[in-house]
Amino acid sequence: MIAGNDKELKLLDKTSSEFAKKELAPFREENDKYPFGPFFETALKKAYEIEFFHATLPEALGGIGQGMAALSLILFNICREDASMGDAFIAFPVFNNPSEIENLAAAEKKADIYVLSGKVEYVVLSGIAAHALIPGKIAGQSGFSFFLVSLPDSGIEKSPPVLSLGLHACSAVDLKLENAKGVLVGKEGKGADYFEQMADRMHVAAGAMSAGIMKGSFSEAFEYTKGRQQGGREIINWSEVRMILADMAVAVANAEMMISRACQAVDTDEKGWQACSRAAAITIADTACQVTADGIQLLGGVGYMKDFGQEKRYRDAKHIQALLGIAPLKKIRFIESMIG
Amino acid sequence: MISRKEIKSLINMSPKFDDMVNSLQSAPKLPKAMVKETQKVIAIARKFNREVVRPSVLGLDLKMHENPNYLPWEFVEKANEWGFYTMWIPKMFGGQGYNQPSMAYFAEEIASECLAMANLIGVHYLGMASLSATFNTRMINKIAREVAAGEKNQTPCLISLAITEPGAGTDVEEVDLLDKGNITCHAEKVPGGYKVNGTKVFISNGHLSAWHIVIAYSDLKKPSENTVTFAVKTGAQGFSFGRKENKMGQKGCPASELIFKDCFIPDENVCLTPREMENFKRGNKASAMQMIHYVVSVTRAGVGAFGAGAARGAYEKALKFASETKVNGKLLINHEWAQCMLAEMYKNIALARLSYVETNYANGIYGFYKNLQSKPAYYYNKVVPSKWFDRFSSMMDKPFMTNLFRKRQMDGQTDEEINRTSGWGSLSKFAATDMGIKNCRMALDLMGQAGLRHDRGVEKIYRDAKLLQIYEGTNQLNRLNLFNCLIAKDHPQAVVFDE
Numbered sequence: 056m057i058a059g060n061d062k063e064l065k066l067l068d069k070t071s072s073e074f075a076k077k078e079l080a081p082f083r084e085e086n087d088k089y090p091f092g093p094f095f096e097t098a099l100k101k102a103y104e105i106e107f108f109h110a111t112l113p114e115a116l117g118g119i120g121q122g123m124a125a126l127s128l129i130l131f132n133i134c135r136e137d138a139s140m141g142d143a144f145i146a147f148p149v150f151n152n153p154s155e156i157e158n159l160a161a162a163e164k165k166a167d168i169y170v171l172s173g174k175v176e177y178v179v180l181s182g183i184a185a186h187a188l189i190p191g192k193i194a195g196q197s198g199f200s201f202f203l204v205s206l207p208d209s210g211i212e213k214s215p216p217v218l219s220l221g222l223h224a225c226s227a228v229d230l231k232l233e234n235a236k237g238v239l240v241g242k243e244g245k246g247a248d249y250f251e252q253m254a255d256r257m258h259v260a261a262g263a264m265s266a267g268i269m270k271g272s273f274s275e276a277f278e279y280t281k282g283r284q285q286g287g288r289e290i291i292n293w294s295e296v297r298m299i300l301a302d303m304a305v306a307v308a309n310a311e312m313m314i315s316r317a318c319q320a321v322d323t324d325e326k327g328w329q330a331c332s333r334a335a336a337i338t339i340a341d342t343a344c345q346v347t348a349d350g351i352q353l354l355g356g357v358g359y360m361k362d363f364g365q366e367k368r369y370r371d372a373k374h375i376q377a378l379l380g381i382a383p384l385k386k387i388r389f390i391e392s393m394i395g
Numbered sequence: 396m397i398s399r400k401e402i403k404s405l406i407n408m409s410p411k412f413d414d415m416v417n418s419l420q421s422a423p424k425l426p427k428a429m430v431k432e433t434q435k436v437i438a439i440a441r442k443f444n445r446e447v448v449r450p451s452v453l454g455l456d457l458k459m460h461e462n463p464n465y466l467p468w469e470f471v472e473k474a475n476e477w478g479f480y481t482m483w484i485p486k487m488f489g490g491q492g493y494n495q496p497s498m499a500y501f502a503e504e505i506a507s508e509c510l511a512m513a514n515l516i517g518v519h520y521l522g523m524a525s526l527s528a529t530f531n532t533r534m535i536n537k538i539a540r541e542v543a544a545g546e547k548n549q550t551p552c553l554i555s556l557a558i559t560e561p562g563a564g565t566d567v568e569e570v571d572l573l574d575k576g577n578i579t580c581h582a583e584k585v586p587g588g589y590k591v592n593g594t595k596v597f598i599s600n601g602h603l604s605a606w607h608i609v610i611a612y613s614d615l616k617k618p619s620e621n622t623v624t625f626a627v628k629t630g631a632q633g634f635s636f637g638r639k640e641n642k643m644g645q646k647g648c649p650a651s652e653l654i655f656k657d658c659f660i661p662d663e664n665v666c667l668t669p670r671e672m673e674n675f676k677r678g679n680k681a682s683a684m685q686m687i688h689y690v691v692s693v694t695r696a697g698v699g700a701f702g703a704g705a706a707r708g709a710y711e712k713a714l715k716f717a718s719e720t721k722v723n724g725k726l727l728i729n730h731e732w733a734q735c736m737l738a739e740m741y742k743n744i745a746l747a748r749l750s751y752v753e754t755n756y757a758n759g760i761y762g763f764y765k766n767l768q769s770k771p772a773y774y775y776n777k778v779v780p781s782k783w784f785d786r787f788s789s790m791m792d793k794p795f796m797t798n799l800f801r802k803r804q805m806d807g808q809t810d811e812e813i814n815r816t817s818g819w820g821s822l823s824k825f826a827a828t829d830m831g832i833k834n835c836r837m838a839l840d841l842m843g844q845a846g847l848r849h850d851r852g853v854e855k856i857y858r859d860a861k862l863l864q865i866y867e868g869t870n871q872l873n874r875l876n877l878f879n880c881l882i883a884k885d886h887p888q889a890v891v892f893d894e
């Protein structure tokens with residue numbers, strides 16, 4: 056659905072779904088375990104080789120210059136099988152909007168660098184990444200700024216990986232900074248502008264992840280209900296089961312349509328594309344929570360067990376809803392942007 | 396203005412007054428002392444939460460993440476030490492004899508801190524209730540007194556209930572489905588007892604229980620007319636435990652596989668046979684369904700209480716977060732939209748609670764709780780010391796006691812009473828558990844990134860609460876049971892499970 060009739064996108068659709076089925080699905084349970092195992096390196100290497108990471112980078116930077124539709128398609132297919140990998144793909148897996156929160160790290164300018172002190176909670180991938188982009192507040196300024204810190208820095212203490220609701224394989228750590236060196240990214244005090252610009256685009260990517268999870272949940276439920284018998288017939292032949300499946304299928308179809316439309320708006324720089332991206336993501340993230348709950352329900356007791364993918368999708372969907380800030384505040388922000 | 400005859404006819408119109416309000420009819424008949432006693436039970440639960448549950452809840456969940464095979468004996472031992480496994484067993488069977496509906500309030504309290512721990516206590520009473528519904532007073536007396544002895548000598552003696560089979564979950568909850576189902580647990584009649592073969596799955600507390608109340612069938616072609624209820628003790632020959640499930644939530648409470656391989660169950664451990672059921676007023680099949688209704692009317696209200704607890708746990712976490720976290724420079728609790736969300740969550744808890752309370756009012760006048768809740772029986776139980784009951788304990792072993800109870804409780808219950816109690820049980824089960832999930836979602840929405848973290852506790856409730864919509868019959872099965880019990884009865888053309 057997202058690929059439409061675009062030849063390049065169709066090809067990408069095929070490669071990314073094959074990749075997800077082959078490289079992710081078989082290891083989903085293993086990668087989800089706690090204590091966390093090694094980050095799925097083989098899959099990441101493969102993904103790198105087939106240039107998933109470069110999809111949206113401009114050709115001048117060594118990328119393949121695809122737009123949001125390509126990124127969304129990759130995320131959608133990957134998240135059908137394992138959303139943790141999808142999270143690793145997003146350039147900016149943040150769950151807080153720094154403008155909304157109270158305690159940011161304090162930054163102080165010393166000669167041509169900045170030193171940062173304070174706590175930054177739940178920094179995704181920081182357990183393994185070389186660098187982290189963190190928000191900090193320069194004393195005396197009202198807004199916040201972004202700083203690049205080097206994670207082996209002696210001024211940064213990392214907590215053990217934080218256990219969270221979903222996306223286990225893409226774990227986060229808490230950082231404690233004490234006079235850690237930071238390089239200013241962009242301009243001082245402009246963090247909020249950068250964040251919102253990024254968020255405008257990344258909402259649709261997050262929506263694509265939720266849609267992928269929904270589709271995965273529906274597919275597994277659909278197959279299961281065709282095989283499981285109760286009351287002397289396959290349960291898909293009970294009309295209440297059909298009704299639940301129908302609700303799921305309709306939600307998936309709508310989500311795919313919304314993502315396609317939002318990607319088109321983003322990629323063609325259509326007037327109001329930002330609203331399109333955000334509205335799609337807000338709706339899909341919410342629907343995904345109901346769809347994945349139904350996805351467990353239709354499997355009955357086994358849906359609640361690790362042996363199937365449904366329980367993970369239920370957790371991941373709710374986890375993803377918190378991407379880019381507190382869910383109700385994302386709605387408030389949406390209307391505020393219209394109020395001006 | 397209106398004649399008596401008119402009043403009678405009008406209140407019997409649909410919705411019938413008797414189906415609408417249970418509390419108004421039940422409350423005036425209740426012994427007054429139940430109020431104080433219930434307050435005491437809630438206070439004990441809160442103390443237990445403060446001293447035992449809260450300090451260990453996240454630690455246990457983490458441990459279970461690391462090792463799904465771990466068995467939380469230390470918690471079961473604590474609950475045993477606090478007397479929770481005998482608290483609601485009547486004194487005549489060696490228990491402490493607290494009024495039984497107070498257990499639901501207790502369940503809400505514990506569930507608001509940890510659903511797994513609430514289940515570690517609650518499921519024992521699911522086993523006890525199913526055993527009680529056979530009215531085999533000798534077996535009830537034997538097993539309940541072992542539970543009491545286990546409390547004295549600090550060796551927990553828990554009871555589980557095993558009905559679900561790999562091929563039959565929804566089917567074993569409803570006799571109309573049973574005969575069409577893929578039933579495999581066979582209890583073959585042999586001299587002196589039954590030989591049992593088959594597997595039960597998802598049995599809560601299986602690995603932790605000393606006794607298991609098992610439902611099997613002596614004829615797999617017509618299970619609905621051949622239900623055998625028996626008790627098997629852990630360690631019995633031919634009986635073993637299989638795997639423990641690796642669940643998403645309620646991790647602290649194991650779900651076990653029970654395996655029977657030519658397991659001989661002597662007649663003395665058989666609680667109810669198909670032949671005995673033939674003697675019930677309603678005959679074999681309808682009595683099997685009546686027994687299911689009888690038990691689930693109370694146990695589903697119990698799951699309703701778990702749902703209320705989940706809704707409350709999520710709300711309490713969200714409220715704490717909102718009252719100490721500033722967002723956009725202002726405490727979250729002072730954002731109007733957040734206040735409305737918290738009000739909505741509060742409402743969900745209140746409605747979930749009302750649903751189980753109202754159901755138990757019905758159980759008090761029409762069902763499971765009726766006997767011990769009449770004023771004479773209640774005060775007799777309360778005032779007379781346990782020792783006195785113990786002296787007459789052997790009376791319970793006499794077959795006439797069993798017959799007396801079966802006549803009174805099973806044959807004495809009208810179809811209307813069965814429908815009302817079971818319909819309300821289902822209503823509470825799916826309403827309150829849906830509220831539980833709703834509040835978890837809202838709490839996570841409100842808390843954003845903080846809510847995702849294990850150490851905040853709310854994501855655990857979201858994982859734990861999903862199970863409530865599945866066990867004790869899925870919420871779909873419960874909607875259909877409500878339809879059957881409270882709606883279809885007035886519409887003769889309506890048929891259920893036959894589309």
Ligand SMILES: Cc1cc2nc3c(=O)[nH]c(=O)nc-3n(C[C@H](O)[C@H](O)[C@H](O)COP(=O)(O)OP(=O)(O)OC[C@H]3O[C@@H](n4cnc5c(N)ncnc54)[C@H](O)[C@@H]3O)c2cc1C
Nearest residue numbers: 285293352353355356558559564565597598599867869871
């Ligand atoms: C952790 C856990 C603990 C449990 N503890 C116990 C226990 O202690 N003792 C015990 O005996 N059992 C226990 N159970 C079993 C539980 O009661 C069953 O899982 C439940 O009844 C559902 O059965 P199932 O899993 O076989 O699902 P199924 O019956 O296979 O249902 C699958 C789906 O089909 C739907 N469906 C099935 N039939 C119909 C129909 N006729 N009309 C419409 N929809 C239908 C269901 O609603 C569900 O959505 C436990 C289960 C779990 C997961």
